[in-house]
Amino acid sequence: MGTGQQEWTHLSEEGVANSMGFDYQSNWKILSSCIRKAIEKASIKAVTATSMREGIVLYDREGKELFGVANVDARADREVAELNGMFPEREAEFYVKSGQTYALGALPRLLWLKKNRRDHFNSKDTEIIDISPMGCRTGFYMSTIGTPAEETVAEAWKASMEDVLHVDSQKDIPELNLYQCGTAKIHSLKEVQEIAQKVLNAGIGIMDNEALKLDFSKVAQA
Template sequence: MEHILAFDAGTGSLRAVLFDKEGNQKGVSQYEWSHLSDQRYPGSMDFDYAANWRLVVECIHNVLDSSGVDPKDIIAISATSMREGIVLYDQNGQEIWACANVDARASEEVKALKEIDEKLEEKIYALSGQTFALGALPRLLWQKNYQREIYEKANSISMINDWILFKLSGQLQVDPSNGCTNIA
């Protein structure tokens, strides 16, 4: 029987849910994410992509073991995630930095952006539905200001759900519903 594997990468945890083609849930597995606060940067909440990838793999094994579904019967995989949790990649597609959506270290960069144009946030919101509060733009500026070596290596950006699918498929692509976060 054919099945669909869906991931929900929330702020606090990852869930893998297995469905049959009729939409019946056949299995679920859930693990809490690892987020790391960097004491040098108040408000920081790094997404530990190495530890969290191990959780994704464990979650997959657990849902397959508990459901008894053969991995060969999975015909589609999808993922959704916390809005504004981002991953930066180098030119080789290797993760170089990531943060959870609750990362709040870029407050000074938000203030600086608003000083450039008091309507800038409003204009970006009209185009994307995103505000500066948890957006990629202030965080990228923070990288430029405080971790320039990472900023200069950054070649691509995605959200956490796109990261999961990239790790599983080898194809880095951004879901169009999330791409609006990176328009600036």
């Protein structure tokens, strides 16, 4: 049997209270070094791997790390309280299935990211508050702080459609449950990806209200 060990540290994110993130560059070098040390001391007959499964790392489509924290990262304490307030009996079920409480799980941190790291659209001048489908399902309402440029909205919409195409499974859709989505049962990842592709193929333009406005003289002729 061979072993390799070396001390490593988490990183505190500037401006984020109670944060404890992974140092992607340094920790990977430490991990590689420990593996080499263990291999040098051992006679290898089989290889396996295990994990504490209590961290969360998100990647972009090129495989670059976007966000990674340990289970002891406590930035999402408000989200934990919100979940317990909304679903006081669900944490026990969550624990039975995952072996973790809300405080140690990924869900509160994903909610924190949703609130604080919406990088497609947010900037120092504009913050997106909500994008929600209309009841008639023919469009969306978008509420913002600030006035974004029309081109910015179009680019954000394009980026969102591209994101939809990279969702691998319906179970990866956040908030797709009967507690957080009133139409959870009728969601179809396949159909929404087909729609997203059609939007991208057609292109996203900017409408001119003056060109589209109703000519009331034609109403009189009707």
